[in-house]
Amino acid sequence: MRTPSMNQIAVAVILSGLGVIILLVNLGVISFEIKELFVVTYPFLLIVYGLVVLLLRQFGWGLFIVLFSSLLIMDRFGLIAFEFLV
Structure with a gap:
């Protein structure tokens, strides 16, 4: 096995x-505050994971994860805005 x-x-x-x-x-x-803390912090965890993937020489996925999580962080801090088209 x-x-x-x-x-x-x-x-x-x-x-x-x-x-x-x-x-x-x-x-x-x-409580709800802990949930809000998770919503704010998970993009940072994704960046760390993306950097680990980059260090393991898997550039495609690592770069995608780092860029995607960077966009999420910029949205959290109000630098860009994601909106759904209706």
Whole structure:
């Protein structure tokens, strides 16, 4: 039987943790302010992940993740605005 790699374990732990956080917010255990903190900070976590991917020499995905998370951060600070066309 094949053993899971560290990347697979890390993704599983991150997704499980995210699911637990969302469940606790929906149940009212975690306050709304913590949810707002998560909304502001996750683009920074994406930048760190993108830089790690860049360092592993996967330039396409790493560059995409860094650029996308940079756009999200600029939106959070009001430098640009994302709008949906109706």
